Amino acid sequence: MTSLFDTLKLGDLELKNRVIMAPLTRMRSGQPGNIPHALNAEYYAQRASAGLIISEATQISQQGQGYPATPGIHSPEQVAGWKLVTDAVHKAGGKIFLQLWHVGRISHSSHQPNGGVPVAPSAITPSGMVFTADWKQLPYEPPRALENSELAGIVADYKKAAQNAKDAGFDGVEVHGANGYLLDQFLQDGSNQRSDNYGGSIENRARLLLEVTDAVAEVWGKGRVGVRLSPYGTFNDMSDGDPIALFTYVLEQLSARQIGYAHLIEPRSTSAGGNDAVLEEAPSTSALFRKSFKGVFLSAGGYTRENALEVVEKGEADAVVFGRLFISNPDLPERLKANLPLNRYDRATFYGGAEKGYTDYPFAAEKAA
Ligand SMILES: Cc1cc2nc3c(=O)[nH]c(=O)nc-3n(C[C@H](O)[C@H](O)[C@H](O)COP(=O)(O)O)c2cc1C
Structure with missing residues (x-):
């Protein structure tokens, strides 16, 4: 029987265990310029015992930014900053994907080049509140529908960012196709009402995600590329008329491309981890979609020690991705393996600030000392 603590082959990489660190936005990049710095390197290196670290979401272009102090991967300074992070993680024996x-419409004009309005598949304003560049929370502005002729440029931005990630020393990249950001906005019909070849049918709505996946695989090789998806997720005002048909198609297409992994978020964890409520009655995406993807399957969302051990033992996922528990437990794999108590996370320090709630969560060994 496979265990959460067994190694896992991911393309040409071997992960030392199946406890994966989720992508976690922490809004602590260096300012100005959204540049990773020494504190970020320390935070990631502390978590290098994960089988794989997936970095916080990182904007591929200025247009792609939607929150203050999130890091980018489009300037030379950002590439140099990320190199500090990848060097520190590798030195500590870890592996890290970017x-x-x-973000598409989940932005504000204060983040956009020349103060323009955010872009989206269709001019549909999401409900909820946006974070402006000066950390205010305001209602979303109506986005502008992207012209068909602009989409090749966005694919090119992803490709350039993937190359920058390679130059920065990452081990691979994950395409963020989840949680209501640009690629998910194209996938789901609640946010995509286009009438060109990027809207309407499932094939058309999946086109941008698949073009981006192909473009970054050209840079990295297919085995070093993962894709994250969130079927049934409602965060960022998302909805689709037929999630089973849509995500079955997307996963079959990704499977045919033999990418390194598919990474699905269980919708039982509400607001993409932004809320502590657990929707026990939510459909299980690993049960629904695992069969559509032949490669390595990562599952995230609301995992505890118990259900993580079980999902890997039963073969419902190859590895389990932990978000909030990795924020508060830098040595999570060791704690899970030895069944040690877990530090509680402090939601107040998730976003922004410095060391507090970031690099100061104790290791089990420190606590015992
Ligand atoms: C503070 C915070 C930041 C997050 N940032 C990201 C992100 O950058 N990219 C992403 O795909 N998901 C992000 N998520 C979602 C997590 O990756 C994960 O799917 C979610 O927290 C559910 O997993 P958990 O129950 O183990 O926390 C974030 C969640 C939290 C709580």
Whole structure:
């Protein structure tokens, strides 16, 4: 029987265990310029015992930014900053992929080049509140529908960002196709009402995600590319008329491309981890979609020690991705393996600030000392 603590082959990489660190936005990049710095390197290196670290979502372009102080991977300074992070993680014996991010309509003109309005598949304003560049929370502005002729440029931005990630020393990249950001906005019909070849049918709505996946695989090789998806997730005002048909198609297409992994979020964890409520009655995406993807299957969302051990033993996922528990437990794999008590996370320090709630969560060994 496979265990959460067994090694896992991911393309040409071997992960030392199946406890994966989720992509986690922490809004602590260096300012100005959204540049990773020494504190970020320390935070990631502390968590290098994960089988794989997936970095916080990282904007591929200025247009792709939607929150203050999130890091980018589009300037030379950002590439140099990320090199500090990848060097520190590798020195500590870890592996790290970069999550490639374009937020689409989940932005504000204060983040956009020349103060323009945010872009989206269709001019549909999401409900909820946006974070402005100066950390205010305001209602979303109506986005502008992207012209068909602009989409090749966005694919090119992803490709350039993937190359930058390679130059920065990452081990691979994850395409963020989840949680209501640009690629998910194209996938789901609640946010995509286009009438061109990127809207309407499932094939058309999946086109941008698949073009981006192909473009970054050209840079990295297919085995070093993962894709994250969130069927049934409602965060960022998302909805689709037929999630089973849509995500079955997407996973079959990704499977045919033999990418390194598919990474699905269980919708039982509410607001993409932004809320502590657990929707026990939510459909299980690993049960629904695992069969559509032949490669390595990662599952995230609301995992505890118990259900993580079980999902891997039963073969419902190859590895389990932990978000909030990795924020508060830098040595999570060791704690899970030895069944040690877990530090509680402090939601107040998730976003922004410095060391507090970031690099100061104790290791089990420190606590015992
Ligand atoms: C503070 C915070 C930041 C997050 N940032 C990201 C992100 O950058 N990219 C992403 O795909 N998901 C992000 N998520 C979602 C997590 O990756 C994960 O799917 C979610 O927290 C559920 O897993 P958990 O129950 O183990 O926390 C974030 C969640 C939290 C709580």
